[in-house]
Amino acid sequence: MTAGTNPYTDPTARRAFLDREARLRQLPPVERDFVRLGEMPDLNRWLEQVRATGGCAEPVYLAGHTTTLDADTGEVLRHYSTATEPGGRLVVRCRNRRASRCAPCSREHSGDTFHLVRSGLVGGKGVPETVRTHPRLFVTLTAPSFGPVHRAGDCHLARRRRCEHGSRQGCGRTHLVADPLVGQPLCTDCYDYPGHVLWNAMAPALWKAFRDNLYHHLAARAGVARSEVRTLVRVSAAKVAEYQKRGAVHFHAVVRLDGPDGPSVPPPSWATGDLLLKAVRSAAAAVALPCPDPVACGGGRLSFGTQLDVHPLINGEGGRISDDAVAAYVAKYTSKSVEAAGAVDRRIESLVEIRALRVSPHVRALITTAWRIGGLPELQHLRLRAWAHMLGYRGHCLTKTRDYSTTYGQLRGARAEHARGLYVGWDDETVVEGAWRFAGTGHTPAEALIATGIAEDLATNRDIVRAEQVRERP
Ligand SMILES: [Zn+2]
Numbered sequence: 001m002t003a004g005t006n007p008y009t010d011p012t013a014r015r016a017f018l019d020r021e022a023r024l025r026q027l028p029p030v031e032r033d034f035v036r037l038g039e040m041p042d043l044n045r046w047l048e049q050v051r052a053t054g055g056c057a058e059p060v061y062l063a064g065h066t067t068t069l070d071a072d073t074g075e076v077l078r079h080y081s082t083a084t085e086p087g088g089r090l091v092v093r094c095r096n097r098r099a100s101r102c103a104p105c106s107r108e109h110s111g112d113t114f115h116l117v118r119s120g121l122v123g124g125k126g127v128p129e130t131v132r133t134h135p136r137l138f139v140t141l142t143a144p145s146f147g148p149v150h151r152a153g154d155c156h157l158a159r160r161r162r163c164e165h166g167s168r169q170g171c172g173r174t175h176l177v178a179d180p181l182v183g184q185p186l187c188t189d190c191y192d193y194p195g196h197v198l199w200n201a202m203a204p205a206l207w208k209a210f211r212d213n214l215y216h217h218l219a220a221r222a223g224v225a226r227s228e229v230r231t232l233v234r235v236s237a238a239k240v241a242e243y244q245k246r247g248a249v250h251f252h253a254v255v256r257l258d259g260p261d262g263p264s265v266p267p268p269s270w271a272t273g274d275l276l277l278k279a280v281r282s283a284a285a286a287v288a289l290p291c292p293d294p295v296a297c298g299g300g301r302l303s304f305g306t307q308l309d310v311h312p313l314i315n316g317e318g319g320r321i322s323d324d325a326v327a328a329y330v331a332k333y334t335s336k337s338v339e340a341a342g343a344v345d346r347r348i349e350s351l352v353e354i355r356a357l358r359v360s361p362h363v364r365a366l367i368t369t370a371w372r373i374g375g376l377p378e379l380q381h382l383r384l385r386a387w388a389h390m391l392g393y394r395g396h397c398l399t400k401t402r403d404y405s406t407t408y409g410q411l412r413g414a415r416a417e418h419a420r421g422l423y424v425g426w427d428d429e430t431v432v433e434g435a436w437r438f439a440g441t442g443h444t445p446a447e448a449l450i451a452t453g454i455a456e457d458l459a460t461n462r463d464i465v466r467a468e469q470v471r472e473r474p
């Protein structure tokens with residue numbers, strides 16, 4: 001600072017500085033924040049960082065360094081430190097897949113899901129293209145009924161019958177799909193709330209039982225020994241969990257048959273699409289797990305609902321559903337999650353909090369039930385209180401078998417954050433050293449507005465590119 005401009009030594013500079021501070025204090029907080037940002041010496045680098053996160057709404061800040069050394073000589077090959085970054089920290093994405101939490105990260109996650117599912121169908125991203133010729137099905141597994149609910153379309157099935165509480169089995173009206181009544185119970189006294197919550201909680205176990213059954217049913221249909229079948233054929237699958245309007249989880253899955261060593265090997269000739277289709281049907285119908293709370297389920301067993309959709313994905317012309325459509329369909333669900341059923345996207349801490357939630361009476365009853373039975377000692381292993389906001393389901397939104405296709409991690413690996421070397425590890429030639437610490441999260445008000453603008457620009461650009469691709473098609 002030269003003499004005459006230093007407010008500590010120069011009275012004129014001091015007056016100018018104090019006047020400016022007083023003017024700033026009168027500005028609304030957001031505008032004051034904009035002035036602060038505008039004066040940031042490394043504003044351009046900050047903008048570059050925010051652009052690299054795609055305009056993430058809830059970024060995470062990290063501070064630290066990574067050094068890559070030659071394993072033999074100890075020579076420094078690469079060094080990255082946040083010391084020279086704005087604020088001495090690096091901005092990274094929150095990676096939340098929920099659109100309600102972070103729209104830009106949710107969009108990116110959907111895109112990754114699309115590629116992950118698609119490569120398992122048609123190859124690419126490390127999967128051989130010959131998987132197109134393997135038997136492949138698109139399967140939807142649903143939950144059973146826990147009591148009559150309002151249905152989209154004509155809601156008057158068996159309307160004459162009444163339950164013991166005097167409620168009809170349908171309301172007699174015609175509901176649009178978007179009608180908030182759809183999925184709401186016709187009689188809350190009849191509705192099996194504990195059974196519903198326990199089914200959601202056990203859904204991952206039901207899926208696992210289905211996959212195990214599938215091997216047994218393939219073996220039985222092919223006339224091969226159960227102990228032998230896994231050495232002949234491999235079931236690869238990717239599934240996504242979706243909440244129906246009534247708040248029950250159901251699964252959309254791509255199921256593919258591979259040879260014993262995975263996608264690069266075709267399955268044996270007896271393992272046809274037709275055999276797989278029949279085995280999927282009987283394997284799903286045979287799933288029956290003991291209910292973790294015999295009182296709640298009336299001594300019954302947990303099974304899939306009778307509504308089971310199985311569609312073959314046929315290679316090339318004549319396929320009724322295109323591979324891209326299936327991948328897009330599955331990807332869509334990873335950003336919607338539980339909010340689609342009108343539930344909430346964060347954990348619940350107390351019963352008082354449940355009463356204050358802005359949700360339908362049905363969702364409140366499901367969450368309250370999860371909280372209540374979650375206190376039972378024999379159900380502790382289901383962690384129902386921690387997953388009450390998910391209506392009992394604690395599985396991941398998307399899961400896949402190891403051989404189905406690439407992973408989210410591998411897809412992200414191609415992108416910038418990984419390139420900066422944000423991990424500590426080694427291979428034969430190099431040693432990576434690093435020390436990182438969490439340095440905060442979130443945006444200030446002005447930063448949030450700029451990030452939103454960046455995210456919208458990126459979304460618009462992508463839409464334009466997509467529209468052009470469509471136009472270029474013959
Ligand atoms: Zn984000």
Ligand SMILES: [Zn+2]
Pocket residue numbers: 149150151155170171172173175181
């Ligand atoms: Zn109705």
Ligand SMILES: [Zn+2]
Pocket residue numbers: 163164165166167187188189190191
């Ligand atoms: Zn009733």
